[in-house]
Amino acid sequence: MREQNAELLVLGAGVIGLSCAWRAAQQGLRVTVLDPAPASGASWVAGGMLAPVTEAWPGEEELLALGVESVGRWPAFAAELTEAAGRPAGLRTDGTVVAATGSGDRAELDAVAAHLARLGRPVERLTGRELRRLEPGLGPEVRGGLSVPDDLAVDNRLLLAALRAAGERAGVVFAATGAAGVLDDGARVVGVRGTDGTEWAAPTVLVAAGAHSAELHPALHGLVRPVKGEILRLALRPGAFPMPRRTVRALVDGRPVYLVPRADELVVGATQTEVGFDTTVTVGGIRDLLRDAERILPGIAEYALVESAAGLRPGSPDNLPLIGRLGPEGLLVATGHHRNGMLLAPVTADAVAALLRGEPVPGPVGVADPARFVPAAPRR
Amino acid sequence: MREQNAELLVLGAGVIGLSCAWRAAQQGLRVTVLDPAPASGASWVAGGMLAPVTEAWPGEEELLALGVESVGRWPAFAAELTEAAGRPAGLRTDGTVVAATGSGDRAELDAVAAHLARLGRPVERLTGRELRRLEPGLGPEVRGGLSVPDDLAVDNRLLLAALRAAGERAGVVFAATGAAGVLDDGARVVGVRGTDGTEWAAPTVLVAAGAHSAELHPALHGLVRPVKGEILRLALRPGAFPMPRRTVRALVDGRPVYLVPRADELVVGATQTEVGFDTTVTVGGIRDLLRDAERILPGIAEYALVESAAGLRPGSPDNLPLIGRLGPEGLLVATGHHRNGMLLAPVTADAVAALLRGEPVPGPVGVADPARFVPAAPRR
Numbered sequence: 001m002r003e004q005n006a007e008l009l010v011l012g013a014g015v016i017g018l019s020c021a022w023r024a025a026q027q028g029l030r031v032t033v034l035d036p037a038p039a040s041g042a043s044w045v046a047g048g049m050l051a052p053v054t055e056a057w058p059g060e061e062e063l064l065a066l067g068v069e070s071v072g073r074w075p076a077f078a079a080e081l082t083e084a085a086g087r088p089a090g091l092r093t094d095g096t097v098v099a100a101t102g103s104g105d106r107a108e109l110d111a112v113a114a115h116l117a118r119l120g121r122p123v124e125r126l127t128g129r130e131l132r133r134l135e136p137g138l139g140p141e142v143r144g145g146l147s148v149p150d151d152l153a154v155d156n157r158l159l160l161a162a163l164r165a166a167g168e169r170a171g172v173v174f175a176a177t178g179a180a181g182v183l184d185d186g187a188r189v190v191g192v193r194g195t196d197g198t199e200w201a202a203p204t205v206l207v208a209a210g211a212h213s214a215e216l217h218p219a220l221h222g223l224v225r226p227v228k229g230e231i232l233r234l235a236l237r238p239g240a241f242p243m244p245r246r247t248v249r250a251l252v253d254g255r256p257v258y259l260v261p262r263a264d265e266l267v268v269g270a271t272q273t274e275v276g277f278d279t280t281v282t283v284g285g286i287r288d289l290l291r292d293a294e295r296i297l298p299g300i301a302e303y304a305l306v307e308s309a310a311g312l313r314p315g316s317p318d319n320l321p322l323i324g325r326l327g328p329e330g331l332l333v334a335t336g337h338h339r340n341g342m343l344l345a346p347v348t349a350d351a352v353a354a355l356l357r358g359e360p361v362p363g364p365v366g367v368a369d370p371a372r373f374v375p376a377a378p379r380r
Numbered sequence: 381m382r383e384q385n386a387e388l389l390v391l392g393a394g395v396i397g398l399s400c401a402w403r404a405a406q407q408g409l410r411v412t413v414l415d416p417a418p419a420s421g422a423s424w425v426a427g428g429m430l431a432p433v434t435e436a437w438p439g440e441e442e443l444l445a446l447g448v449e450s451v452g453r454w455p456a457f458a459a460e461l462t463e464a465a466g467r468p469a470g471l472r473t474d475g476t477v478v479a480a481t482g483s484g485d486r487a488e489l490d491a492v493a494a495h496l497a498r499l500g501r502p503v504e505r506l507t508g509r510e511l512r513r514l515e516p517g518l519g520p521e522v523r524g525g526l527s528v529p530d531d532l533a534v535d536n537r538l539l540l541a542a543l544r545a546a547g548e549r550a551g552v553v554f555a556a557t558g559a560a561g562v563l564d565d566g567a568r569v570v571g572v573r574g575t576d577g578t579e580w581a582a583p584t585v586l587v588a589a590g591a592h593s594a595e596l597h598p599a600l601h602g603l604v605r606p607v608k609g610e611i612l613r614l615a616l617r618p619g620a621f622p623m624p625r626r627t628v629r630a631l632v633d634g635r636p637v638y639l640v641p642r643a644d645e646l647v648v649g650a651t652q653t654e655v656g657f658d659t660t661v662t663v664g665g666i667r668d669l670l671r672d673a674e675r676i677l678p679g680i681a682e683y684a685l686v687e688s689a690a691g692l693r694p695g696s697p698d699n700l701p702l703i704g705r706l707g708p709e710g711l712l713v714a715t716g717h718h719r720n721g722m723l724l725a726p727v728t729a730d731a732v733a734a735l736l737r738g739e740p741v742p743g744p745v746g747v748a749d750p751a752r753f754v755p756a757a758p759r760r
Binding site: 281300302 | 661683
């Protein structure tokens with residue numbers, strides 16, 4: 001066993017692993033992060049919406065509450081991170097509009113608005129004309145929608161760079177090694193075996209390996225699966241219609257699409273397919289994204305396509321993340337964030353930091369306790 | 381003046397420059413090719429169709445004759461090149477089918493077929509069913525078309541690598557320098573000034589710089605312009621419908637599209653726009669290519685998009701290339717090949733080799749004499 005003297009090994013340098021590592025190092029722990037390719041997975045491909053309200057879905061009220069808790073933490077999180085990293089965290093506070101085209105799409109948005117009103121979170125309904133006053137690039141097919149100024153966005157790539165910088169400044173060690181599995185003695189964690197055969201000793205291990213988490217300890221088997229998402233990055237060209245200021249989400253004949261502005265790019269996403277560990281960008285995926293995005297913002301026809309990519313979201317059985325203790329003593333997990341890794345990073349990192357101090361997690365995080373998937377001991 | 385002892389300076393290492401350099405070196409000339417980025421322009425992006433018949437257009441009979449002459453030279457050219465380079469030239473001899481969808485597209489193909497018959501080059505008309513017997517991937521919208529087995533294709537990237545290798549074996553020197561302009565003393569060529577300020581001496585200069593040719597000598601001003609083309613490269617994925625064997629060309633609601641199979645890729649092209657020296661790949665261009673290609677070969681929806689790129693074809697005022705002497709003594713040009721650089725490479729290289737020996741060019745190349753653009757001296 002190679003002695004690393006780490007008190008905490010974090011498996012995975014995506015947005016969740018990096019956020020948790022930074023927070024843990026802030027409270028004095030010696031932290032090592034293992035990732036063969038930091039910040040290169042789903043977090044790198046992400047759209048970066050911080051959008052609990054426009055992600056809300058009847059029946060997923062616990063996820064909405066968790067998201068609202070986390071988006072509320074985002075401005076302070078971003079400010080602290082910017083200060084700690086010495087570089088921008090990438091938060092954008094221009095808000096979100098949701099656009100609908102056909103009558104079916106408008107009825108769907110009506111149902112979401114009514115649902116949110118019942119939950120005490122009313123959103124503003126707007127006509128097509130009112131929406132175009134906010135975002136003049138919206139096309140003539142947009143007949144109505146919502147304004148949700150509190151649904152924010154983050155430039156995921158700025159964020160990842162800032163998290164890594166802040167972690168390094170706080171003493172986090174990064175090792176470009178893959179993890180093959182968590183090692184335990186049957187009762188408690190003793191370390192991690194790397195894909196190169198080396199072993200890393202530590203009393204506590206945090207699995208934050210996104211869609212790959214289920215491979216790393218038997219307690220996670222079956223709890224996380226890859227959900228592929230394809231995404232495009234467009235760049236404004238001279239003479240083309242300006243980018244939207246806000247995040248634009250839309251329903252186009254029932255298909256969701258979003259367009260998230262950056263300083264210099266417009267991110268268009270995202271397909272959602274379950275085809276295992278496949279990150280191929282398909283013709284059909286790009287065709288769908290371009291078709292639907294152009295119907296919402298026709299001016300993008302003159303934009304440049306600068307990148308197409310696919311990432312693997314970590315899906316869980318109930319669409320809620322897994323944040324907490326699971327399996328042997330010393331094993332922590334923070335994964336299964338599905339479409340919401342960027343959004344939930346602040347509250348997840350605060351929850352993991354609390355667990356490392358032996359304190360309870362913030363209230364709304366309770367629903368993410370992985371214990372919900374552990375079968376109760378049979379009654380005798 | 382830097383003394384290079386070159387007898388021939390070739391400006392441009394695309395398919396035309398490389399072919400001419402190889403042929404010139406074969407007949408004993410000391411040849412230097414100048415290009416800051418060899419094989420990276422329109423030739424790198426090209427679809428690689430060797431298709432004079434399916435490119436035929438009423439009113440362009442001279443171009444058809446030139447193309448037929450060159451495609452006839454292709455098999456021997458490819459065999460000789462493969463031998464000389466010690467690597468494959470990339471020729472594919474599976475032929476071409478042309479597919480039409482709507483009645484307007486079928487009428488257009490009827491007109492092309494009648495035109496070719498009048499020229500004594502009959503092509504085989506096929507029903508949709510007969511076409512699908514040849515290429516089972518053709519979609520249900522394909523209602524009829526043509527079979528043109530003598531229209532071939534070449535893997536442009538294999539070809540470029542083979543041409544460079546054959547050139548090097550024949551003694552061609554490659555200099556990674558851009559050319560700023562041809563130098564002459566008013567009566568004859570003395571060399572070339574590089575973009576880095578160095579000067580190269582030579583008694584003969586061949587301008588083969590594609591869309592950039594017009595910048596290199598005043599005699600070429602206004603004779604070559606960039607015609608942008610966007611193209612996609614798709615890759616077959618496990619479980620997807622197999623690639624076509626033949627080149628598939630099609631008219632979809634009047635828009636031409638082609639799909640050219642390689643060993644491991646399917647090339648889909650090409651848009652055609654005149655927007656100056658711009659090689660941005662646009663959302664609108666990709667949307668058009670994918671939409672039209674999928675209507676012809678629906679199975680490509682499951683293919684991977686592995687590359688999107690744009691190249692600048694060298695357009696001429698009359699769609700015929702410029703091959704021959706122009707301006708001061710010692711200046712040769714081989715440019716303006718527009719969509720037909722790959723096709724016309726063998727006959728162009730043979731013509732330039734003949735000119736370097738002081739012999740006449742092959743008959744059909746006469747129409748490409750740049751002298752057609754030189755105003756006759758005013759009568760006194």
